[in-house]
Amino acid sequence: MRKLFIAILLAAVTLGSVCRPVSAQTMSKDEKRRLILKGAKLWPVYCNQCHNPRPPGEKAPYEWDQEIMHMRMLGNMPADNARALVEYLKAR
Amino acid sequence: MSRPRFRQTFTVLAILLGLAIAPVCRAADSTDAPTLSEIQRELKQLAQDRAREAREFREERKRDRQQIQVLEIKVQQLEQKGTKVQATTQQLENTDKKLQATTLELEQTNVQVKTLTAKVAAPIPAPEFASDFGRYLGSHTFQITGAAGLDFVYDQQSGALDGFHHATQNSFFFNFEPMFLYRPTDWILFEGEFEGSFGQTGTATDIPLADFQITLNDYMTIVLGLFDQPFGDWYENQSPMWVNRFVSAPLPFGVEAVVPPSEIGLQLRGGLQWGELGQDVDYTVWGGNGPNFSEPVPGAALGGPTAIASSQTNGKSIGARVRFYPLPIDSHLGRLELGASTYNGKWMNGNWFNSWGVDFNYFYGNLQTRGEWVQSYRQMGGGLPQDSRQGWYLQAGYFLNGINLPGLPDEVNNYIHRLEPLVRYSGVNQHAVAFEDIKGATGIGVGGLQVGLIPDFGLSGSPALFAPHSREVALGLDYWVAPSIVWQNEFDLELPRAGGVFVSNLGVSTAAGSIPNDHAFLTQFTVGF
DSSP: OOOHHHHHHHHHHHHHHHOOOOGGGGOHHHHHHHHHHHHHHHHHHHHHGGGGGOOOSSOHHHHHHHHHHHHHHHTTHHHHHHHHHHHHHHHH | OHHHHHHHHHHHHHHHHHHHHHHHHHHHHHHHHHHHHHHHHHHHHHHHHHHHHHHHHHHHHHHHHHHHHHHHHHHHHHHHHHHHHHHHHHHHHHHHHHHHHHHHHHHHHHOOOOOOHHHHHHHOOHHHHHHHHHHOOOEEEEEEEEEEEEEEEEEEEESEEETTTTTOOEEEEEEEEEEEEEEETEEEEEEEEEEEEEEEOOOEEEEEEEEEEEETTEEEEEEEEEEEEOOOIIIIIITTTSSSSSSSGGGGGGOOSSSEEEEEEEEEEEEEEOTTTTTTEEEEEEEEEOOSSSSSTOOOEETTTSSOOOOOSSSOEEEEEEEEEOOOOOGTTTTEEEEEEEEEEEEEEEEEEEEEEEEEEEETEEEEEEEEEEEEOOOOSSSOOOEEEEEEHHHHHHEOOOOTTTSSSSHHHHTTTHHHEEEEEEEEEEEEEEEEHHHHHHTTTTTTOOTTTOSSBBBBOTTTTOOEEEEEEEEEEEEEEHHHHHHOOOOOOOOOOOOOEEEESOOEEEEEEEEOOOEEEEEEEEEEO
C-alpha cells in the first residue's frame, strides 16, 4: 500500500509539473470583471464555511494574494474560484 | 579793476596832485593853512580807509579760501558719491541681468511644474499603479497573521478520579499564535506558526506548523513539512482561536485526542467544481511519520510529531480525505459539506493504528452547524487489550444580527446583533486513561510544571478532561466586535457516566469510578490578525 501511495504521488507530481498555473497578470478586462462578479458570490459562502468573512479592506492586495493562496490550500478550493476570490478581495 | 585797487590808485594820484600844487599854494599859507590840514586829515583818513579796506580785503580773501575749501570738500564728496553711484549702478545692472535670467528660469520651472501638476492630477491607471506598487514591494512578499487571546478559566473540580483531582483551575491564560506567510512566487508559499501559551504555573511553547505549499496546477497542490492533520475539519480549519466558536476544543480534539493532531510528511491535495457554482469536491492524500503516544499503555494521549515522547513509532502513516459539496450557491439552500477521512499507520515497531471519521457542516443564513464522528483502533503489544476510542461532537450557533427585539432602543439592538448563542455536545468513549497524562496536566507529581495543561488545540479548561467515557455539554455566547475579534463565553457541564479504568505507565489498571458532574466557566477575548 505504501508503494502504491508513493507511485500515485510521483505520478501526480510528474503530471502536475507539466501543467503550469495560470498567471493572473495575463488576464483581460472582461475576464477580470467576470472573476470579480464570481468572487462577490463566493466570498460570503467559501469564507463562512470556516470563519466569518473578513472585509476586503482589511488587508492590502498583495496580502490577499498570500491569504487566498493559503486558504485555497486549506479549503481545497477550485482554482478558478480561488482566483475569483482574490480578484474580488483586491478590487474592493 | 576791483574797487580797493581803484581806491588805492586814486589816493596815490591825489597825493601827487597835492605835492604839485603845494608851492602855488604856499603863498597863500597864511590864508590856506586850514585847507592843508584838512587835506592832511583827509589823507590820514584815506590811509586809514586804505588800511581798513586792506584788512577787509584780507578777511574777504580768507573767507573766500575757506569757502573754496568747503566747496572742494563738497566736490570731493560729490566725486566719491559719484563713484559709489557708478558702482551701485553697475551692481544694479548686474542684478537686473541676473533677475532677467532668474525670471527666465522661473518661467521654465513654472512650465515644468504645470506639466508635472497635470501629470499628478491625472488619474493613474490601476494596472500601472498595481505594477508600480508591486515593484515597490518586491516579488517576494511576507506577512504575519495568526491570533492572540486572553482567557480566564474557572473550573471547580469537586470530584476526584481515583485520588487525582482533574485540574481545578481559577486562572488567567494568554495564548499567542503568530503565523508567518512567505510567498516567493505565485506558486510557492511557506507557512510557519509559533505558539506560546502562558498559564498560572507553567508556560508551553510549540511550533505546530511549518510547511511549503507548492501549487503544481489548477488541481494539485503539494504540501511539504509539518502540518495540521487533514483529518475531518477541526484540526485544520477550526482550531485557530478566533475561528473556533468556543474557547475549548471539542473533547475528541482536546487532550484526549482520537487521531493525532499533526503530522510531518507530505500531502497532495486539490479541488474542482463538478457542477454549478458551489458544487465542489476536494481530496487530500498524505503520508508522514505516523502516530505517537505519551505512554505505551492503553489510554495514553496522542501527541503531535514534535512532542517530546515521539520515539514510539517506527512506521509511517498514510491518510486520505474527501469532501463533497452538493448544493449550488444559486439555489439559496445554504452550504452543505459532507466529508470522510481515514488515517492509518504503525507505532511501536509494527503495531497498527487505524482510524476513520465522517464530518459535516451546514450553513443557512445566520445558522451554522457542524459535527464529526471519529473512531480509532490501536493494537497494543505485551498482551494488553486493544485501545479503541470513539469521539464526536455536534455544535450549532445562530447569529442574532437579523433580530430586532421590539421595545428596545436601537443602541441595545445593535449590541444584540453582535451576539451568537452556541451549543455543543461532545464526548469520547475511552475505557482507559493514562495516569501520567493526568499528572502532566494537573501538575501532581511533576513539580507543579503543567506541561500538558494547554494542548496544541483549544484550552483544556473543560471539566471532562482525562476522564473515561467523558461527556460534555458546552453553552456559548460570543460577542463579535469585528469579524475576527471576539469575546467568547462558555459554560461547560460534565455529564455523569459510568467511568472506566486508569492505567499506569507499567500497564497496571485500577477502576476510575463514576465521573463527577462538574462545571466550568471560560471566557476569552481573542483577536485574529
